[in-house]
Amino acid sequence: MFLVLILSLVAAVSSVTISPHVRHEHRRDIPSGWRAARRAPLTTVLPLRIGLVQPNLDQIEEHLLDVSHPESPNYGHHWSPAKIAQTFRPSKDSVDTVRQWLASEGIDASRVTLSKTGGWLEAKVSVKEAESLLKTEYSVYEHESTGTEHLACRSGYHLPEHVSKHVDLVTPTLHFDVKLKRGPAEPVEKRESQVKPGTAKSIGQPGSGVVTPKTTGRVNGILQELSQCDQFITPNCIRALYDFVYYPLATDKNSFGIVEYTPQAYVPSDMDMFFTNFSKSQVGQRPGLVSIDGGVVQDVATSFGFNGESNLDLQFGMALVGPKQNVTLYQVGDLVEGASFNNLLDALDGTYCTFEDGDDPSQDGIYPDILPGGYTGPASCGTVKPAHIISTSYGYNEADLTPAYTARQCAEYAKLGIMGVTVLYSSGDNGVAGNSGVCLNPDGSQAVGASGFNPSFPGSCPFVTSVGATQVNPGAKVTDPESACEQVIFSGGGFSNYFALPSYQEAAVTNYLTKYPPPYALNIFNSTGKSRAFPDISANGANYVVAINGEFSSVFGTSASTPVTGAILTAINDARLAIGKSPIGFINPTGQILAVTQMVLPPLRVGIL
Template sequence: MLLTRLSIVLALTISAWGSPSLSPHVRHETRRSLPHGWVPIRRAPSDTVLPLRIGLVQPNLADIESLLLDVSHPESPNYGNHWSPAKVAQTFRPSKESIDTVYEWLTSEGISASRIKLSNAGSWVEANTTVAEAEDLLRTEYHVYSHASSGVEHIACNMGYHLPEHVTKHVELVTPTLHFDVKHRGSENGLKRRSNSPVAKPGQPGFGPVSPKTTGSIKTILNELENCNEQITPDCIRALYKFVYVPVATKKNSIGIVEYTPQAYVPSDLDMFFTNFSSSQVGQRPTLVGIDGGVVQAIEEGFDLNGESDLDLQYSMALVGKSQPVTLYQTGDEIEGASFNNLLDALDGSFCTFEGGDDPTEDGIYPDPFGGFEGAADCGTVKPAFVISTSYSYNEADLTPSYTARQCAEYAKLGLMGVTILYSSGDNGVAGNSGECLFTGQEQGFGAPNFNPTFPATCPFITSVGATQVNPGAKVTDPESACEQVIFSGGGFSNYFAIPSYQKEAVNSFLTKFPPSYPKTMWNSTGSRAFPDISANGANYVVAVDGEFELVFGTSASSPVSASILSAVNDARLALGKKPIGFINPAIYSFKGAFNDIKNGTNEGCGTQGFSAVEGWDPVTGLGTPNFPLLLAEFLLLP
C-alpha cells in the first residue's frame, strides 16, 4: 500500500512538473572491447521489447568499507555487532530525489507513468521499452551479438550509453546495456538460443576462469598419508592443516555451497565417496535450497556437469562431519540458468523483507519466459548461511566497472550481516578464462601481454582462495608450494578496485621486498585490490564422478575446503556464545602465524611465469594455507 501511494504521488508530481529543464547527455558507461568470442551481426529489431532496469545510486556506499570494518576489524569496539537486514536496507535505500529525477526523465521522453514501476526496495526503476525507445533514451544503438563457439545470440548496446547530465549522478547502471552476463527477453524476436543454455551463465560447462580439471580415472585409491603427494583425500586435508574438530553447536551453525544449474551432484557419487572416506555419512545428502527453480538435474551427465558439484559437496560434507548439515544453494532452472546476482537476490533479505521489498535484476527472469521455472524470482527467500563458498567466476574484464561495483557492494552488505563469502581465485594463474589475457584498452584475447584478473576474486569484500599442492615426492608434513599441476593459482591485481585498507601493509611489503620484474603496463601497479587472500590445496583430489574415482584439480577444491575449516571456527565461537566470524579479511590480515606461509611456486600465464610465492603475502597463495589450531585460537580470543 505504501508503494502504491508512492507511485500515485510520483505520477501526480511528474504531471505537475511538466517537462524538465533540458540537460546535455553525457556518457555514463563505456565498454572498450567485447568479451572474447562475441561479434555484432546485425542491428537489433526496433520493436524488440527490452526490460529496461535503472539501478539507482545507493547512499552511503562511499562509506561501506569503513562501516564493514567497524564490525569486522579486531581492533574495533563493535567487532561482531553485525547489522540486521532492516538496518542494511535503511542505510543504503536510494533517496526520493533519485527516484523522482529518473521518473521525471522517463516521462519527459514519452514513457508513460503507467509503464514505470519502482521496485519495492526503491533500488531499481523498471520500464519495459522497445529497442527504438531505449536507443532514444540512452543515445546508443542496440545490436544482436553472436558467440563464435556456441552460436548463442544476445542483445546489447554498442560500446557505451548516455544519460542526461542531471540524471547520471542518480544512476549507478542501466541494464540491459553493456553487460554480457545479463539475461533478457528476446527469443520471440528471432534470437538463437541453445536448449538448456543461457547466455554467459555460471554453470555452463567450461564457463569462466574457475572450472575443475581432471587427469582421468583412478585405478587404485591410495588412502594413506604417505600418498598425499599423489592423491588428496579428506585425511590428507586434515593432516595438512591440523584440522581435527568435532562440531558441538551444529544447530546454531550453518555452511552453504553454491552451484549453478546445470551443474549437479550425483547422489550415488556421494555414497561411493562416503563408503571409502566417511562411512557414517553414506545416505546423507545436502539440504537442498532451490533458488529460481534450481534443481539437481539428472538429465545430462559427464565430468563437465557433475565434477564441480561432486567435488564441492563430497569434501565439504566429509570435512564438517555428519552432525553439521551442509546447505546446497542450487541456483537457476534448467532452461534459463542464473548468475551471481540471482543468488544475491535470494540471500540478501534487506531487499525483500524490509517493507516487503525486492531487488529485481535481469540476470534471470522468472517466471522463465523460455518455458522453465514458472514461479516468481526468489528474492530474500533464503537465510544466508554463516559461511558460503562459490567455485565459479568471470574474467573481471567481462563486466563493466559499474556492474562489478554494484555487485561487490552486495557482498559487503552480507558481510555487515555476519556472512563469510569465499570465492575461488581462478585456475589460470595471471591469465583469465582459457588463458585469455589483455591488450591495451582491456580487450581480451589469446596472445595478449597483460594480466587478466578474475571477478569476484577482485572484490575487496569477499575472501579469495588460491591453490597449493603437495609437491611430487614430498611428505604431507613438508611445506606445500603454489599449485603448478594441471592448474595455476589465480592471483594478481584488480583493474577496477582500489586496495582496501586492511590489505595495504601486507601488499606494500610484498611490492617493496619482491617488486615484480614485469613492466607496470602488464599489471595494475597503481594501488589496487590484490588477490588471493588465502589458499588451500588444489591438486590431485580423489573425487567420485559418475561412478568412477577421478583425480581433480582446481581452486574449485580450495574454496569449499577453506569454508569447511572456517565453519568449524564458527562452531567453536557459537558454542561459547560468541558471534560468527563474518567478513574475515580484516582479522586474518592482522593475525600473526595463523597461516602456513607458502614460499615456492609461481602462477604462470600470459606468456610469463606470473608472480612468485614468497615469504609473507603474495599474489599467488595470499597469506598461505590455514593452520587450524592457531587460526581457531586467534578467533576465539576475539569478542
C-alpha cells in the first residue's frame, strides 16, 4: 500500500513537470531611454503576476461584429457586463494547471492568490525563484533622464509548454509601460522641462506619447467668418465643414466621456473665455468630473504643455454637443504618480483589474499611493459606468509595448465595444513615425533616422476607432475638399506590426494596396496586406483656435480631430436613443458612417442606422 502511494505521488508530480519550456514572450530591444544598470538582487521579493488565458478570445471579433455590423440581425443588441464577465472568465483548468506548476517548483500554496475576477494568479517569489520558474535573468533598468529604476528581464522568458497555453503574459518581465515615479521633492511645475519627449511613459506628462498637440503661437484678432476657416478653425467652421447642426432630444439617456491624464488639466477661466467668444450660452458650464485613482484638475502648473490638451478637448467637445448635453471628464491618476490606460480600463470594467483592487506595479499606477501627497483611497476598479462615446487623445508607440501586453488590452476594447461603447483614440501626429519622429531599426529598436515605419497604439488595435487629421488647405474655402493634415503635424497612420487585418477592413485594404500602392520599399513597413490599417476615420486637425492661459492659441493635432469626432457621434447616438434605439457602439464595420449620415435640421432627419 505504501509503495502504491509513493508511485501515485511520483506520477502526480511528474505529470506537471514533464513538458519542456518554450519561449512565451520575447522582445528584441528595450524601449528608448532605458539601460540595464545592474543585475537584480536575487533575494528581492516581487509579486509575480500571471495573466490567465481568457476563453473565447478567438471568437471575440465574431462576437463584436455580431452586434456591430449593420447587416447583422443582432446589430445593437449589446451585451451586459455580466455576460461579458461570464463569457471570458478563465477556466478552472487554467487556474489549476498554473497552481500545480507553481507547487511542483516549490512555491507553497500560501504564497499564491487568485484575483477576484479569476483572471490573474499572484505568487510572492524572490528574483531567484522567478528566474528559475521563467528560465530568464532579471536586471535593474534605469531611465536615463529621471534615474527611475525598473525591474525587468530583457529578451524573453519561458514557460513549460503545457502551462504556456493557459497563460497570456507574466509580469514583471518584459513590459516597460511604466510611469516614471518622482519623489515629493520634485514640484509639478518643473516636470515639463525634465520629461523628454519619447522617454516618459507617464502619458499625462507634457511631451509624452505619440499624440501631443502642437501650437504655432498666439492668435490675434479672431474673426468668426467662415471665409477664414483655412486659418482659424472655430466651432462654426466644424459645423460648416461637416454640415453638423443638431439639437439634442435625449440628453438624459446619452453620454459623452473625454479622458485626461493628470497632470493635464483644463483651466476654468479659459473655458469661459472660449465660450464667451464661441458659445455664450455655455459660459460657466463645466464638465462632470469623474475622478479615477485620485484624478484632479490641478492648478499648480499652467502652460501649454499642461493645459493645452485638456482645454482643446473640452472646449470643442462641449461647444459642439451644446449646453444641453452633459460631458463627463474622466480625470485619471493623482499628481504624484499619474496613471496608464490600464488604470482607466480598470475603472470602466472591474473584470479587467489585474489583482484585487490594485494594478501591476511594473506597468500601472498603484493605489493607494504610498508616496507623500499621493492619493490614499482605494484603486478604482469597476467604479465607473462607461459613457456611450469615450474620446482619448493620448497614445504610445506600438513598439514601446510587447505584443502580449497590447493584445490583452486590445481585447478589453473589444469587450467595451460588445457592451455598446464607442472607443476613440488619436492616430498620432508624426505620420508613419513614432513619438519625436523615431522610427524602427531592422532589429525592432527605435531611433531617429531609422527607416522602418513605427505605428501607434492603441490606434493600431482593430477594436478601437482610430482618428486621423485632415486640414482645410491654405487658401481653400470651407466647402472645398479637405486633404490629409500636413500643416505643423502629420496625421498618423499606416499598418500595425502586431495586429492582423480585421475582416471589416479586408476589402478596403485590398483595394488600397492594389490601386494605390505606397511608393516605399516593402521592407520598411508591414506590406503583407494582412495587418490592421489605421486610421479608420479622420476629421479636421489644423488651426484650432483654443483659449489657453488667458489667450487664444493656434493648435494642431489628432488631439483635436478625436473629440470633434466624438461630439458628432454623440449626436448620432442622441438621434437613435430618442426613438428607442441602442447606441452605435463599435462603428468601424459601418465604414462610411459619417459620409452617409446627414447632420441637418430637423433632428430626426439625421440618418439612423
